Amino acid sequence: MLSKRDKLFLAAGTLGCLACPSCGAALTRSGDDLACPNRHRLNVNRKGCLNVLSAQVDSCYDADLFAARRRVFDAGCYDAVISAIEALMPAGEHRLLDAGCGDGWYLNALLTRHEGWSGAGVDISRDAIFQATNLPCTALWVVGDLRRLPFADGSFTAVLDVLTPANYDEFRRILAPGGLLIKVYPGSGYLRELRAARGLAPYEEGQVDAYLREKATIVAEKRITMTHAVSDALWRDFVWMTPLMQDLSAEEKNAIAAKNAGSVTVDLHVAACRMEI
Ligand SMILES: C[S@@+](CC[C@H](N)C(=O)[O-])C[C@H]1O[C@@H](n2cnc3c(N)ncnc32)[C@H](O)[C@@H]1O
Ligand SMILES: [Zn+2]
Structure with missing residues (x-):
C-alpha cells in the first residue's frame, strides 16, 4: 500500500503542474522533497x-x-451536490482543482x-x-491560499469553489482553455433552521450571484433545495459544522445544539461557468 507521501508524489506527477511558490518554475520530486531548477525546496510531510x-x-x-x-x-x-456537479461536468477525463476544499469530501x-480524473485540493x-x-x-493536498495558487497557467480543466471565497482572476489563470468553474453558493433557504436558532434572518441572496456574473458567464446551473429530517446527533453536528456559529463559545453552541429544530434545509446554487474574457 502506498504511504500518504507516495500518494502525494503520485498525484503531483500525474497533474504535472506544480509551480514553485518562490520563482514559478516547475517542481519535481527530489528525494522526500519537491524542488525547482532554481534550488528552492518544498518539504512533503509524512501526512x-x-x-x-x-x-x-x-x-x-x-x-x-x-x-x-x-x-x-x-x-x-x-450527496445531491455531487450529483449536480457530475451532471454539469462535460464528458471525458478531468483535472480538478478544489479551491478551499475544506476536509476534501x-x-x-x-x-x-x-x-481517469485527477485532482488537487487547496x-x-x-x-x-x-x-x-x-x-x-x-x-x-496543499495548505495554501487560493489567492496565489502554486500551479502553472492553464493547469486544470475544472475548478470547484464550494461555499468558499473566490479569486476569479486566479481561477481564470489556472484554468485550461475551455475549462469550467463550478461555483456552489447558498440559496435563500440555506440552513434556515440553524440561522433561526441563532436569531438570524434567512440568508439574503444577491451579492455572491451578482459578483459571479460580473466575473464569469454561467452556462448551466442547478438548484438543490432539500429539507432533511435530523436526529439530535445530526442537528448537533450541523451546529458545529457551520461557520454561522463560529463566533459563539462552546457553551453557546451546546445550548443551540440542545434544541433540535427537527430538520435542516440545504438550498444551494450549483453553477457551471466559463471564465474566458
Ligand atoms: C465553509 S468552508 C467550505 C469548505 C469546503 N469547500 C466544503 O464545502 O466543505 C470554507 C473553506 O474555505 C477555506 N478558505 C477561506 N479562505 C481561504 C483562502 N484564502 N485560501 C484557501 N482556502 C480558504 C476555509 O479554510 C474553509 O475550509
Ligand atoms: Zn523556485
Whole structure:
C-alpha cells in the first residue's frame, strides 16, 4: 500500500503542474522533497501534504468544525451536490482543482467515482488538509491560499469553489482553455433552521450571484433545495459544522445544539461557468 507521501508524489506527477511558490518554475520530486531548477525546496510531510504558505494563518475553521462537517457529509445531506456537479461536468477525463476544499469530501467523492480524473485540493486551514489526507483518493493536498495558487497557467480543466471565497482572476489563470468553474453558493433557504436558532434572518441572496456574473458567464446551473429530517446527533453536528456559529463559545453552541429544530434545509446554487474574457 502506498504511504500518504507516495500518494502525494503520485498525484503531483500525474497533474504535472506544480509551480514553485518562490520563482514559478516547475517542481519535481527530489528525494522526500519537491524542488525547482532554481534550488528552492518544498518539504512533503509524512501526512502527505504540502504547505506553501509563507506564514501560518489563523483560521476560524478548526478540527472540530471539519470533523462535524465530515459526519454531516457522511449522513448524505450533501450527496445531491455531487450529483449536480457530475451532471454539469462535460464528458471525458478531468483535472480538478478544489479551491478551499475544506476536509476534501467533494474532491474525494469525485475522484473515487471517476477513474481517469485527477485532482488537487487547496485550503488555507492546516486542520482541513490534515483531515483530507486520510481520504482514500490519490490527490495533491496543499495548505495554501487560493489567492496565489502554486500551479502553472492553464493547469486544470475544472475548478470547484464550494461555499468558499473566490479569486476569479486566479481561477481564470489556472484554468485550461475551455475549462469550467463550478461555483456552489447558498440559496435563500440555506440552513434556515440553524440561522433561526441563532436569531438570524434567512440568508439574503444577491451579492455572491451578482459578483459571479460580473466575473464569469454561467452556462448551466442547478438548484438543490432539500429539507432533511435530523436526529439530535445530526442537528448537533450541523451546529458545529457551520461557520454561522463560529463566533459563539462552546457553551453557546451546546445550548443551540440542545434544541433540535427537527430538520435542516440545504438550498444551494450549483453553477457551471466559463471564465474566458
Ligand atoms: C465553509 S468552508 C467550505 C469548505 C469546503 N469547500 C466544503 O464545502 O466543505 C470554507 C473553506 O474555505 C477555506 N478558505 C477561506 N479562505 C481561504 C483562502 N484564502 N485560501 C484557501 N482556502 C480558504 C476555509 O479554510 C474553509 O475550509
Ligand atoms: Zn523556485
